[in-house]
Each structure stands twice: as C-alpha cells, then as structure tokens.
Amino acid sequence: MYRTTMRRLRDGGKYLSNAIRKRENRSYSNLPCDTVYGGPKPQDPVKRVTLRHLASKYTKKKPITMLTAYDYPSAVHVDQAGIDICLVGDSVGMVVHGHDTTLPVTMDDMLLHCRAVARGARRSLLVGDLPFGSYEQSPSQAVANATRLLKEGGMDAVKLEGGYGSRVTAAKAIVEAGIAVMGHVGLTPQAISALGGFRPQGQTSSGAKMVLEHALALQESGCFAIVLECLPSPVSAAITSALKIPTIGIGAGSKCSGQVLVYHDILGMMQHPHYVKVTPKFCKQYAQVGNIVNEALVSYREEVTNGTFPSRAHSPYQMDAAELDSFIGELEGSGLSLAAEAASTASKGSSENNETVVQVKR
Ligand SMILES: Nc1nc(=O)c2c([nH]1)NC[C@@H]1CN(c3ccc(C(=O)N[C@@H](CCC(=O)O)C(=O)O)cc3)CN21
Ligand SMILES: CC(C)C(=O)C(=O)O
Ligand SMILES: [Mg+2]
Known part of the structure; x- marks a missing residue:
C-alpha cells in the first residue's frame, strides 16, 4: 500500500493520466444493447x-x-x-x-x-x-x-x-x-x-x-x-x-x-392534459411514449386484477422436490396444515402449467 502510494507520488502526473486513459478506453461491450x-x-x-x-x-x-x-x-x-x-x-x-x-x-x-x-x-x-x-x-x-x-x-x-x-x-x-x-x-x-x-x-x-x-x-x-x-x-x-x-x-x-x-x-411523454400548458408548440414529437406508458400500466392493472399476472413464466424461482417435501412436513408438524396444503397446491399448479420458465440469473 505504502509502496504503491509512493510510486504514484514519484510518478507525478503519469499515474493520473494513465488512469484517465484507462477510463477513456472503456468500451461499450458491457452495455446490454x-x-x-x-x-x-x-x-x-x-x-x-x-x-x-x-x-x-x-x-x-x-x-x-x-x-x-x-x-x-x-x-x-x-x-x-x-x-x-x-x-x-x-x-x-x-x-x-x-x-x-x-x-x-x-x-x-x-x-x-x-x-x-x-x-x-x-x-x-x-x-x-x-x-x-x-x-x-x-x-x-x-x-x-x-x-x-x-x-x-x-x-x-x-x-x-x-x-x-x-x-x-x-x-x-x-x-x-x-x-x-x-x-x-x-x-x-x-x-x-x-x-x-x-x-x-x-x-x-x-x-x-x-x-x-x-x-x-x-x-x-x-x-x-x-x-x-x-x-x-x-x-x-x-x-x-x-x-x-x-x-x-x-x-x-x-x-x-x-x-x-x-x-x-x-418522446411525446407530456401529452396528458396535465402537462399541456408547459409543453411548447415548437417541439416535434418523434414518438408517442406517453400513450404506450398508459396502455402498459392499464394492462398491468388489469392482469393483476384478473389474476393472469404473474403466470409461471414470471414466477421463476424453483425449489427441489425433496426440499419442498421437507418444508411441507415441517409445516404439518407445526400444526400449520392449511399452509402445508397451500404449498402443496401451488407446487402442483406450477407443474401442471407447462409455460416456459424464464430463468433469472443473479
Ligand atoms: N417540457 C418542457 N419543454 C421545454 O422546452 C421547456 C420546459 N419544459 N421548461 C423550461 C423551458 C420553458 N419553455 C417554454 C415553455 C412554454 C412555451 C410556450 O408555451 N410558449 C407559448 C407562449 C406562451 C405565452 O405567451 O404565455 C408559445 O406560443 O410559444 C415556450 C417555452 C422551454 N423550456
Ligand atoms: C431547454 C433547454 C435549453 C434548457 O435550458 C433546459 O432544458 O433547462
Ligand atoms: Mg434551462
């Protein structure tokens, strides 16, 4: 640590300019799209x-x-x-x-x-x-x-x-x-x-x-x-x-x-009547993102309300059968038979439903 610090000090500006160069040479390859x-x-x-x-x-x-x-x-x-x-x-x-x-x-x-x-x-x-x-x-x-x-x-x-x-x-x-x-x-x-x-x-x-x-x-x-x-x-x-x-x-x-x-x-995100007074007329809208946002939010509300979301595709976390059995056993042993039944029903529901599971890696 002491040595590194001394080297940086002796280097004067060199250490810094190398650090800056490194930063500038970072590539886009780690960006997702x-x-x-x-x-x-x-x-x-x-x-x-x-x-x-x-x-x-x-x-x-x-x-x-x-x-x-x-x-x-x-x-x-x-x-x-x-x-x-x-x-x-x-x-x-x-x-x-x-x-x-x-x-x-x-x-x-x-x-x-x-x-x-x-x-x-x-x-x-x-x-x-x-x-x-x-x-x-x-x-x-x-x-x-x-x-x-x-x-x-x-x-x-x-x-x-x-x-x-x-x-x-x-x-x-x-x-x-x-x-x-x-x-x-x-x-x-x-x-x-x-x-x-x-x-x-x-x-x-x-x-x-x-x-x-x-x-x-x-x-x-x-x-x-x-x-x-x-x-x-x-x-x-x-x-x-x-x-x-x-x-x-x-x-x-x-x-x-x-x-x-x-x-x-x-982006046309200011089209709600609420914003009209602050959206200048010289602006060209290259998209109607506000409408897309509205539609998406209403769809989400409807799907949660009618139970279509989340489907199995958006319930990605799995449990080994043995761990599940053991958990259900624990619940029964603790007198939580309704909870045990809920766990058991949910596991059957998920195996009957053959939608693709999206694996979320973390
Ligand atoms: N969303 C947004 N877009 C902008 O371009 C912007 C802001 N906000 N906030 C900061 C300033 C304010 N700007 C604005 C806001 C409104 C008008 C406008 O509506 N002007 C009218 C005249 C309004 C009057 O006479 O009172 C016009 O006809 O141009 C112009 C520029 C530009 N800037
Ligand atoms: C509209 C631009 C020039 C601006 O000053 C701002 O967005 O605050
Ligand atoms: Mg400004």
Missing part, C-alpha cells in the same frame, strides 16, 4: 465529445445535436443515440418535479440529477444548467457553483441564462476559472418574473438587436456556444451569422448551428 441509431457501436472505444469536436462540426457546418436528460436511463439513451451534447437542464424542475417554472430548482436538485446523468452518458459532452439563484449575486458565487457542477456533478461544462452585464461578467469569471460556459439568450425561463411568461423574444427590431448584443457579449466573455430560445428565424439566422461560436436553437428556426429539445417532449 446494440445500437441501431448510427451512434457509436458497442465495440467502439468510448471517446467523450470535446469542445474541439464541436468546433470541428461548426467549421464544417455540420449541425450540432443536443438533448436534455435528467436521470440514468435517459442519459444512457441520449448517449446511445449519438447525441453530441447532453444537457442536464433546470427544466427538470418542470418536467420531472412538476413545478410550473424552473425557479424552485436548487443546486442540490441539479447535483443529484447531474450525478445520475454522468453515470449514464459516457460519450456525450455533459452540460449542467446553473439554476436560478446560483450565479446572479457575484462572479465568485457563479464560479463556486459552476465548480460544484463539475466537481460534484460530473459535468464537463455549465450553462447560464441571460446576456446583461452581470451575466457576462459571471460567464467570464467562470471561463477564467477554467470551466467551459454555454450561454443562453432569447427566452430565458429563469427570468419569467420579469418577462411575464414563457413568451417568444426578439419580435421587435429593438428586441432582436438586444438579443444579438447579448449573444455577442457572451461570445466575448469566452462562451463556447449559445442557446437561442424562442426567437423568430431571421433573428437567430442573423445572430448565427454574426457569431464565431455555435448557436444551439430551441424554437428558433433552422438557421442555428445546432438544435436542442427536451427529452420528454420529443
């Missing part, structure tokens, strides 16, 4: 998307793909689909926690979701939203919380909203601390109190000019990309043209350098 999405194949070594990858896509005018994920399974899916950037958005507060706005989301909420996503996504670049109240007070507050998202949340970069002076100063301070920052202008949901609703932005000449100025200021502060939310297409086209860094649009038309949407929205 193949991919049919055109993303990385299970046998491919895992290479994290980097800012250089994004810059290269941007230069080649290849659209950058981004999607939210809030937990381990959604992160695995985003990763397997070959999406470039996985955003742990503060929209988690609305989509997963049922709030009407993103305002109640805390750093602790974000860190919990970030850690789950970081366990699931090994290839996508991980960006975590700085939540409302975690970066507005001072550049040092912004740096402290951005640092937590990387250190405790496992993120690769952070995102913050707004392009007014203090936000630009915060973005600059975070970049100077060595943390990659994504900006976010147009509809900034954390400003709902000032904006008066989830309204499209930049619909007047002066409004559009202000959004452009905010985007330019964020670029100047060192942001590596900027989200443009709910803007008319000509405005996001102009901003994209004026900037030297990628723009990622949401409800901002097709002229951005990339697109982002919310996981549950594209």
Whole structure:
C-alpha cells in the first residue's frame, strides 16, 4: 500500500493520466444493447465529445445535436443515440418535479440529477444548467457553483441564462476559472418574473438587436456556444451569422448551428392534459411514449386484477422436490396444515402449467 502510494507520488502526473486513459478506453461491450441509431457501436472505444469536436462540426457546418436528460436511463439513451451534447437542464424542475417554472430548482436538485446523468452518458459532452439563484449575486458565487457542477456533478461544462452585464461578467469569471460556459439568450425561463411568461423574444427590431448584443457579449466573455430560445428565424439566422461560436436553437428556426429539445417532449411523454400548458408548440414529437406508458400500466392493472399476472413464466424461482417435501412436513408438524396444503397446491399448479420458465440469473 505504502509502496504503491509512493510510486504514484514519484510518478507525478503519469499515474493520473494513465488512469484517465484507462477510463477513456472503456468500451461499450458491457452495455446490454446494440445500437441501431448510427451512434457509436458497442465495440467502439468510448471517446467523450470535446469542445474541439464541436468546433470541428461548426467549421464544417455540420449541425450540432443536443438533448436534455435528467436521470440514468435517459442519459444512457441520449448517449446511445449519438447525441453530441447532453444537457442536464433546470427544466427538470418542470418536467420531472412538476413545478410550473424552473425557479424552485436548487443546486442540490441539479447535483443529484447531474450525478445520475454522468453515470449514464459516457460519450456525450455533459452540460449542467446553473439554476436560478446560483450565479446572479457575484462572479465568485457563479464560479463556486459552476465548480460544484463539475466537481460534484460530473459535468464537463455549465450553462447560464441571460446576456446583461452581470451575466457576462459571471460567464467570464467562470471561463477564467477554467470551466467551459454555454450561454443562453432569447427566452430565458429563469427570468419569467420579469418577462411575464414563457413568451417568444426578439419580435421587435429593438428586441432582436438586444438579443444579438447579448449573444455577442457572451461570445466575448469566452462562451463556447449559445442557446437561442424562442426567437423568430431571421433573428437567430442573423445572430448565427454574426457569431464565431455555435448557436444551439430551441424554437428558433433552422438557421442555428445546432438544435436542442427536451427529452420528454420529443418522446411525446407530456401529452396528458396535465402537462399541456408547459409543453411548447415548437417541439416535434418523434414518438408517442406517453400513450404506450398508459396502455402498459392499464394492462398491468388489469392482469393483476384478473389474476393472469404473474403466470409461471414470471414466477421463476424453483425449489427441489425433496426440499419442498421437507418444508411441507415441517409445516404439518407445526400444526400449520392449511399452509402445508397451500404449498402443496401451488407446487402442483406450477407443474401442471407447462409455460416456459424464464430463468433469472443473479
Ligand atoms: N417540457 C418542457 N419543454 C421545454 O422546452 C421547456 C420546459 N419544459 N421548461 C423550461 C423551458 C420553458 N419553455 C417554454 C415553455 C412554454 C412555451 C410556450 O408555451 N410558449 C407559448 C407562449 C406562451 C405565452 O405567451 O404565455 C408559445 O406560443 O410559444 C415556450 C417555452 C422551454 N423550456
Ligand atoms: C431547454 C433547454 C435549453 C434548457 O435550458 C433546459 O432544458 O433547462
Ligand atoms: Mg434551462
């Protein structure tokens, strides 16, 4: 132990960089499913998307793909689909926690979701939203919380909203601390109190000019990309043209350098009337997972109610005949004759029923 520690110390950075290399070379082969999405194949070594990858896509005018994920399974899916950037958005507060706005989301909420996503996504670049109240007070507050998202949340970069002076100063301070920052202008949901609703932005000449100025200021502060939310297409086209860094649009038309949407929205999981008021109309649904979930849950309820579930196929655990006989004997010997009869009947039921038994290995 002492020797190993000494060797690591003498090695200096070498031990660490070998450990990192090992981690990066982990392969997908231990993941359970193949991919049919055109993303990385299970046998491919895992290479994290980097800012250089994004810059290269941007230069080649290849659209950058981004999607939210809030937990381990959604992160695995985003990763397997070959999406470039996985955003742990503060929209988690609305989509997963049922709030009407993103305002109640805390750093602790974000860190919990970030850690789950970081366990699931090994290839996508991980960006975590700085939540409302975690970066507005001072550049040092912004740096402290951005640092937590990387250190405790496992993120690769952070995102913050707004392009007014203090936000630009915060973005600059975070970049100077060595943390990659994504900006976010147009509809900034954390400003709902000032904006008066989830309204499209930049619909007047002066409004559009202000959004452009905010985007330019964020670029100047060192942001590596900027989200443009709910803007008319000509405005996001102009901003994209004026900037030297990628723009990622949401409800901002097709002229951005990339697109982002919310996981549950594209899957059609927010179609229950309960969600209608928070599901934006710019979102395309690529599936109707909500309906599939509803049908599955109703089937389960019905099958448990009418006794068809669990059948033998889903009752996989066996007992040797000798052990069973001995158990039934024990029950009878203890005066539990009804219990003994129940055990005996159940064993006959299972041998009469000739459905295939699914062997669950543990
Ligand atoms: N599920 C979900 N998807 C999102 O894209 C998303 C969230 N939640 N939560 C955080 C923000 C909020 N977003 C939203 C929410 C609603 C509208 C929307 O319905 N806008 C209406 C105007 C509503 C009004 O005028 O009050 C529109 O017509 O675009 C737009 C963006 C985008 N983000
Ligand atoms: C919609 C995206 C850009 C976002 O900020 C979020 O999901 O929180
Ligand atoms: Mg957000």
